[in-house]
Amino acid sequence: MVVTHPTTGQQLNIGLDAVSVPRLRASLELADSSGCDFIIAPLVHPRYERVNINQPAAAKSSVFSAAPPPIVRDDPLTRSDLELTSGEWMAGVVAKLSPWIRLDSPNPVLRAASEAAFAEEVAFATHLSLKALLIPPPNGGAQGVANLARCLSTALLEAPMLQLWIRLPVLDLPGKVPPLPYDADDPASLPTDMEPWDVWNTIRTLCGEHPHLGVALELTAELPPRPVLERWVAEPVKVVLLSTSSYVTNKVGYPVLSRRHQDFIKMMFKMTPFFALTGRAHKVKGGDGYRPFVQYLAHLFGKMPGASEAETVEAPYYDYLQSPLQPLANNLGSQTYETFEKDPVKYAAYEEAIRQCLEDHDYGNEKPVIMVVGAGRGPLVKSSLRAAEAVGLPIRVIAVEKNPNAIVTLRNMKSEPGWEDVTVIAKDMRNMESSVQADILVSELLGSFGDNELSPECLDGANRLLKEGGVSIPCSYTSFLAPLASTKLHNEVKSIGESIKQMETPYVVKIHRGKLLAETQPVFTFTHPNRDAVIDNSRYKKMQFTVSETNLVHGFAGYFETILYKNIKLSINPPTFTEGMFSWFPLFVPISTPVYVKGGTTLTAHIWRCISSSSVWYEWCVSEPTITPIHNPSGRSYSIGLRT
């Protein structure tokens, strides 16, 4: 049974890590009767135990040697695939690699035998087109991880459809991967000297962050503090394993989870991994077998708050990379205008800013002139008219727009009531002449990173359209950056192609599977009107971030804040985010080779805003703890055109 959220429609898959699987179909039925819709079962039934590490034939290293399998047997590898239909295999079963397989063993004979058996099991899992193969936790210590990773990377290349999930326990600090019972008699199984996250980071880095490599996160009775847990949000956690032993019994005898467990599980719900129960189903109130434990999970899931309007709009865009708009070089389409006009918060804020501005000034018996530059399909004209009505002041509005298609809309609106005093001018604000100057210059030219759609260049170009002492709405804006960990986004960028170009391009994206590793810091600020004798919109900023938890930095998340007028502000910067606004997604600025940063140390980054006669671009780099090349030198990979 798949649990579906009452309001969001989001689905929850709960599975069962079967303790023993005498018959597959029986286990599937047991799982189903407990409300689970898949099982985690050994790929090779223990009955078919077959390794003989004294047989030198086992000592073949290439895990995909096409030579005959080293362990020659006539009996089958395991039970027949006919036990289930292929549909049941695919949807109902996640397989576990045989626990004796020790790809990280320092014992060369065991390692070689393991490699041969691993190749066999990967081949069989592919034959069954299983969704994933579960890899036991690396256990031979850091020294063994390299060989484990090599075998995994080979499997990922040779079995392109198969996912490999590495089982890793979440432990309280100082977290260690504990020796597992089935290794008790293995001389090689020293407890590893690395924290689980570091084990994961080593393996995924050695495997080139392959997208089919995932984490099977095993929750223990003791959980580490939130910052340590939160790191997993940025990682590809495919299944969360929850032991029945980490449940406690509430006063009326039902199995429940501690507050810390609940918080973490709710955090993970948003990332939509599978969940699976492990351990034995000890007797509890609320039914037989695993049902009460499953029901409690389903109950937690059902209690999740419904999606907000913004969330509903944004959900389809999670981690979906878009190129930033280039409103100067290209003309926006009708659909784009429509999406942005839907924002419930932005235009209300503009209206209030204009209203206050009109109130604050005495325009004598002149009608104040509001010039909307980049009027698009007129939302800011409407905000202006509403504001004027609110203060009961007749105004003149001049709507300037360079996009001929939007002009069509504006000219049609001229017939609407209240638009009598609106003049529409089909010009580029930077080179138009006007007999009248504005008291208020209203614009919405900001991008996700504030100045990245060239608002500074446009508004400076419109300076002479504004009266001495006139007001620009917005009157200032500031961009913000923070280091980001996101295997997902980095892989999305890599999937675009092999050249350096896409790694030197910023993307607009609703960051979902990612984690900010430090507080955002202000980058570039622009104020309008800018009356400098010579205007310089180029910038250079050096930033030093203190990273709290050890992590891998895949790039930076970019945001902005703007002051429309006095204390009327708009922000997509997390700490000051304007609730309900969805006009802007953050900017993702990648770095080509992820940078490993130890917890408590400093990450030093540099960013430049560069200008030529034809375009504007950013260049960026990291100089601490490691040095990266400067990205996008002289805008070779990405720049924003100044020409229309």
Add this chain to the structure above:
Amino acid sequence: MVVTHPTTGQQLNIGLDAVSVPRLRASLELADSSGCDFIIAPLVHPRYERVNINQPAAAKSSVFSAAPPPIVRDDPLTRSDLELTSGEWMAGVVAKLSPWIRLDSPNPVLRAASEAAFAEEVAFATHLSLKALLIPPPNGGAQGVANLARCLSTALLEAPMLQLWIRLPVLDLPGKVPPLPYDADDPASLPTDMEPWDVWNTIRTLCGEHPHLGVALELTAELPPRPVLERWVAEPVKVVLLSTSSYVTNKVGYPVLSRRHQDFIKMMFKMTPFFALTGRAHKVKGGDGYRPFVQYLAHLFGKMPGASEAETVEAPYYDYLQSPLQPLANNLGSQTYETFEKDPVKYAAYEEAIRQCLEDHDYGNEKPVIMVVGAGRGPLVKSSLRAAEAVGLPIRVIAVEKNPNAIVTLRNMKSEPGWEDVTVIAKDMRNMESSVQADILVSELLGSFGDNELSPECLDGANRLLKEGGVSIPCSYTSFLAPLASTKLHNEVKSIGESIKQMETPYVVKIHRGKLLAETQPVFTFTHPNRDAVIDNSRYKKMQFTVSETNLVHGFAGYFETILYKNIKLSINPPTFTEGMFSWFPLFVPISTPVYVKGGTTLTAHIWRCISSSSVWYEWCVSEPTITPIHNPSGRSYSIGLRT
């Protein structure tokens, strides 16, 4: 005047860093009269001093802004290009960037003015097609280096013909870049907090190791110990600047250099940079002006030993990347055979090994059978016949060769005296049948990395051709690896193309501009005949190198040692190198992103020899101090074919 070495024919260019250059032609003549063939002169004559850092116009950041130059002047930037012919400019002048230009200044106004002026001077240097522009030492401390690097990387992209040489002093530890006199009154010029090599490493890494970025190495009176100096051998040192003040006067009054200076300069002679004298020409014996100082340099150069035979053969191959031979998949050409047959040492060693082997054994009244597998054009057949003659023992020789073209040569030799008892078989040793078995199996199937031309697979395939108790010559071989610093080789690999493929391929190359950062360590060993029930030629090796000096690791250098028979050995492993042998160049195994390693710390590397039914390949990675992806997973970029 260009100094030419009497025997090697190598050339030495000595130049003059002119203290002041009132007239360019006059300075060129002075230089010439002192035996110099170029001058280092300010690009912009100080008289044309022009910065005004209070002028906000200077605050343009894009160093290549196509907007009108910020500092608007009607007087010329500097003296006219007509002062010299373009030939004289190109060959005779290396220009110095104006010393006031401080691209690394924390003062934004000075920095902006510097960027604008830098753009002007780069443009003018390009206009004159100068060979290089000399950049003053970074002086604002590490914090300023990032912006300096950004300006350089931009210039390197915008002026693709121009070389930029960064002036860096070689200092005794703890080396620091000292504040320079012309910065005394500059608030920004704190002494940098980095060692000169680290300053260089930061800049070149930020600039993506651009091939046109070089070092102008300034020798000081005090030199650091040899290991610190040697690091510069692996760097693109374009000119060595030698101050007259670092000369001492010998007892008869002539200017000479200290032993340590001599040693370092001789080391640099091999790298063929330019040399240039700096400082004033104080009065010394041996002539006026700079002549005595120049003559001493020329004298040192002339004293350099002439090239050995091997050096003469190898010189054209310095840092020239070749793909390793694939003698199984391809047939070698006549020219390749000829080159290898020329080796003066190798075949003598084989002859001696065969001789000793014949002496050590009692063959009764049977003629001992020597089987040469992979006989090529017969050099080992000849060695065998010579050896037999030496011990006065009649032998039978069976020459096995799969290359039909080489068979032609062998069959023709049959008519030569002494070849009566030679049988030629045109077969692949791995699948030929033979009625007679060999007492001695002789082969030369080794590559630069020992097993990398599949000697193990071939000889194992020939096992049944060898009598019980028979001898294989060679009887064993071992490969060796050491971490290597070589900007040059890494750039050579990058120049092949942008994809990952070439970074996952080993190359055969005579490493010249490179430095081993630790002692070589043994990797894989193979022994013959291999009588194991099941033969496994796959291998895995983990190596830990202690790196003495902080450096950047670009990959690994691979070598091999082989024991032909008892104590007859051949080696290209530096500590045991077989003098005079030139049949093998080392192997260069690149890593895609160079790894920065601090002096005294450990570099952990892993390498695997993998085998499938159709090919053999290596995979490798670094796991400490940073983690790289595993290179060449499942041989996706490079493998050695087993099929003929």
